Structures are given as C-alpha cells and as structure tokens.
Amino acid sequence: MVKVITYGTYDLLHHGHIRLLERAKALGDYLIVGVTADDFDISRGKINVQQPLIERIEAVRQTGLADEIIVEEYEGQKIDDIRRYEVDIFTVGSDWTGKFDYLREYCQVIYLPRTEGISSSGIRHDRRETSMGLVGSSAYLNKVARESAYVNGIRLSGLCTDDVSQLAEEVRSLPLVTDDYQRLLDVSDAVFIYSQPQLHFAQIQAALTRGKHVFCESPLALSERECRQLYALAQEKGCILAESLRTAYSMAYHRLQLLVKSGRIGDVVSVDATCTSLLDASKLTEKQRANLWNTISEWGPTAMLPVFQILGTQYADIQIVSHIVRERPLYDTFTKISFLYPHAVASIKVGSGVKSEGELVVSGTRGYIYVPAPWWKMDYFEVRYENPAENKRCFYQLDGEGIRYALANFLKMIQTGKPSLYISQDVSAAICGVMEAYGRGEHLVRI
Numbered sequence: 001m002v003k004v005i006t007y008g009t010y011d012l013l014h015h016g017h018i019r020l021l022e023r024a025k026a027l028g029d030y031l032i033v034g035v036t037a038d039d040f041d042i043s044r045g046k047i048n049v050q051q052p053l054i055e056r057i058e059a060v061r062q063t064g065l066a067d068e069i070i071v072e073e074y075e076g077q078k079i080d081d082i083r084r085y086e087v088d089i090f091t092v093g094s095d096w097t098g099k100f101d102y103l104r105e106y107c108q109v110i111y112l113p114r115t116e117g118i119s120s121s122g123i124r125h126d127r128r129e130t131s132m133g134l135v136g137s138s139a140y141l142n143k144v145a146r147e148s149a150y151v152n153g154i155r156l157s158g159l160c161t162d163d164v165s166q167l168a169e170e171v172r173s174l175p176l177v178t179d180d181y182q183r184l185l186d187v188s189d190a191v192f193i194y195s196q197p198q199l200h201f202a203q204i205q206a207a208l209t210r211g212k213h214v215f216c217e218s219p220l221a222l223s224e225r226e227c228r229q230l231y232a233l234a235q236e237k238g239c240i241l242a243e244s245l246r247t248a249y250s251m252a253y254h255r256l257q258l259l260v261k262s263g264r265i266g267d268v269v270s271v272d273a274t275c276t277s278l279l280d281a282s283k284l285t286e287k288q289r290a291n292l293w294n295t296i297s298e299w300g301p302t303a304m305l306p307v308f309q310i311l312g313t314q315y316a317d318i319q320i321v322s323h324i325v326r327e328r329p330l331y332d333t334f335t336k337i338s339f340l341y342p343h344a345v346a347s348i349k350v351g352s353g354v355k356s357e358g359e360l361v362v363s364g365t366r367g368y369i370y371v372p373a374p375w376w377k378m379d380y381f382e383v384r385y386e387n388p389a390e391n392k393r394c395f396y397q398l399d400g401e402g403i404r405y406a407l408a409n410f411l412k413m414i415q416t417g418k419p420s421l422y423i424s425q426d427v428s429a430a431i432c433g434v435m436e437a438y439g440r441g442e443h444l445v446r447i
C-alpha cells in the first residue's frame, strides 16, 4: 500500500484545496491529511485564519478524500509523522517548491502545480474588507498603519487629525486626510482612535451613533459611567467597541493568565506591574507637548490590565501617589497606585519622567511568574518556584509588537459580531473608574 501525506491550513476550503487533495490521493492508496493547529499557524505568522481547527478538520473530512486526518502542531513534526505512519510520498502545492526537499531523506517528495487564481487569503480579503479610519496625531498610528498591512481584510480609509507632524508619509498620504471627523466616518466602516483621552468619549459616541465599529486606545472614557454608556450604545447599534491595548491580545500574556487561573502558582497574593518610558519633552513642539497624554493615561491602563484580569475589578481600597508637574491640563511624570483586595494586593508604577525596570511579577502561594522588561511586549515569561529545578520558561511568538494580533482580533469581532474575549467590559469600566478617581484627586497623595 502506498501511503501519501499532505499538510495545510484549509481555511475556508476552496476548489484549489480539493484539487490538491484529489491529486494527492491519486498518487497512492491511502491519504493522510495534516491540518495545522491554530497556535501553530500563529507561530508561523498566519494570524488571519478564520475557522477554528475543528471546523477546518470537518471541512477536509467532508471532502471524503482523506483516509486519516491528523493535526500538525509543531515545527519538525512532518519528519515524525513520515516515520510514524511509514509514509511513502509527501506532497504539497507548488507554492512550496524546494521548501520540503529536506524530507527526501525520509520519503519521496512531490510538488503538485497549485491551482491558479484562488487562495484562502484572497477569499478572506474579499469577504471581510473593512475600511478603517485612523484618528489622532500620535506616532503610534504609524505602527498601526504598518501593521494593518498584515491583516487581510483591513483597508485604511483615511485619517482625522489636527497635527500631522509625527505621522509618517504612508499615513499622511491616505486617501482622505481631514480634521473633519464626520468626513472620516463617511468613508469608514470602523475607526481606530488614538487621540487624547479626553476626546475619546465624544469620538466613540459619534462613531457608534453612525453605526461604525470602534477600536480605541485605553482608557475608553474618563469615568466608569461614560464607559458603560458607550458599551450600551455599541450594543444598541449592533457595533463592536473594543479597547486596543495590544498586550491583551498577545499569546504570551493570554497564556500567562490561563496558567495563573489554573493554579500553577497557587493563590495569587500580589500583582506588581511597572511601565515607564523616559520622555524628553524638550524635543517636542508646543503642539506636540499639548497633545501629550499624561502618564497615568498613557501607561495606567496597560499596567492595570494584569491587576484587574488576575485579581478582578472589585478591589476594596485604592491609594494613589503621584508626582504632578502641571495642573491644567493635568500632567504627572510618575504615579504609583496600590489596590487592596480582601486576600491580595497589587501595585502599578508608571512613569514618563522617571525610569524603572518595566517588569511584571505575579506572586502566589506556590511560586511566582516573572516577566522581564518590557513586559507589555511579552513573548516570554518564567514560572519560578522555591526549587529552581521546577522552574519553567515559556516562549511565544510576538510579531509587530502585538499590534497586528490586536487588529486581527478586532476584525474577527466585527465579522462574528461577538465582543472581545480579551478585555471584558468590567475591566474597561474599572480602568475608567481609576481614571475618574485620579481626575477628581480622590485617594490621591501628591509627592
């Protein structure tokens, strides 16, 4: 019996896949099809796959062409599979020509001509093209524009700004550049907002009112009530409203949370997060200085994310210590917040005029998790125990500083109509609640 094996993602199964499987089957008597696991796809840069593994397997099964279906989970697995299943022929489409010649040591390798004119990426692109407008003047939008190119199905429609000085040529040359927000909304299905925090509420509200989806940098609003009001409006309008905090969408951070929740470090007693970026304000123009976010808005939401996601949003007490250098508009260069829970404590330290080690430590009764600086761009963490021999190092893929995963997830939310699994409304609202307390000077000690 001649055994043939082939591999693929088989997202949104199309006739190119079926033709490949038919020809693969015809090469022998028994066809094994390897379907890539979701995580494996992400680790090799395929971040837009639309169907989960189980659906992709089912689609391959329904072709009736596979005698056996297996899951491909790791780099190098093909060699293991070929040996394990005693495969005679490995085959894939000609888009891979040469890439699998190293398998010739184990079996015959055949590249079959790829069917022209169709691909999963093409179908994804045509199905879900969402026009997204950018809002704001921050250089961060340059990264968003660059990263959006990796997400099939997002097309940038334009930019609404009052200052282009920090924006790259590719952003300045978008089809529409305007200071009229309504004009941007006219040409967009969705907006990505990175404007000053005090503008967020009105900008989100205006977009949702017109039925546009919103991806906004945290905080979404400057009070808990306003935040909840925005989520209610999104629901009423059938639109997605999500926070674009990139850390929340990274695989390492997501896995860290799962590990903590599954009890690997025991009961969590403390979460300590530090985020700083030293800023040289003397290099900025007056307008850029006026547009600066204060430190608590810039870094506070990121630092609060693990606190609220691990310990919950129902803290019993809060104390804020802040170094405020300007009152109107309020500007702090350093802020430390302590959150007291019934059985745990958390602290965040954020600075733009103070430098510190940007690490995250989650301490538990059995061990702790350590994420080195800059933890918010996490691709690695360590689980540490009293006995170092038990320590575990965990590595994950992080491309494009995590921004592309955030964008891909936003698109998925729009497409499925389901709100974010990554940041709950309660967490968003709690972040806004802290902003509100800060703005009012509640629980605040000035240094």
Ligand code: CTP
Residues within 6 Å of the ligand: 007, 008, 009, 010, 011, 016, 017, 020, 091, 092, 093, 094, 095, 096, 113, 114, 115, 116, 117, 118, 119, 120, 121, 122
């Ligand atoms: N394939 C093919 N002809 C096509 C598309 C895919 O022969 N038009 C083959 C690939 O060469 C591979 C298998 O089908 O052997 C599974 O490919 P997969 O990567 O799942 O499909 P693509 O459509 O190429 O997906 P993407 O656009 O995401 O890369």
